Amino acid sequence: MMKDYLSISVEQMINDRGNGAMNQFVIHDGNLLMFQSYSSLIAVVNYDTKEILLGEDWDYSVTTGKHRNIFFKDYAYIPDLGTKKGIEKALKDGICGKWKVKTA
Numbered sequence: 001m002m003k004d005y006l007s008i009s010v011e012q013m014i015n016d017r018g019n020g021a022m023n024q025f026v027i028h029d030g031n032l033l034m035f036q037s038y039s040s041l042i043a044v045v046n047y048d049t050k051e052i053l054l055g056e057d058w059d060y061s062v063t064t065g066k067h068r069n070i071f072f073k074d075y076a077y078i079p080d081l082g083t084k085k086g087i088e089k090a091l092k093d094g095i096c097g098k099w100k101v102k103t104a
Contacts, residue, residue: 013067013075024067026075035071037064045076051100052081054091058103059084 013024027034031047040057042064059065065084073082080086080096090096091103
């Protein structure tokens with residue numbers, strides 16, 4: 001049972017200046033990649049189902065947006081979701097390339 005939890009890892013996000021971003025975390029759990037800002041889960045990328053779930057705080061502030069964009073560009077490697085405009089389009093269409101996109 002403990003083996004199931006060994007795949008979970010948490011790292012501090014690195015910002016666009018190469019420094020650790022305070023209270024911004026990237027969580028790896030098997031085929032899930034998540035971005036957490038403070039205590040809010042902002043985005044979940046499920047590589048098995050090809051789904052992206054955006055948390056209710058995905059557009060909470062300019063700073064959240066800056067880090068969310070870094071997450072999609074530099075961690076999830078989905079650059080089309082690396083801008084607010086790109087996310088809004090994906091939410092409207094329900095899709096971004098091969099990814100289904102929705103909010104929680």
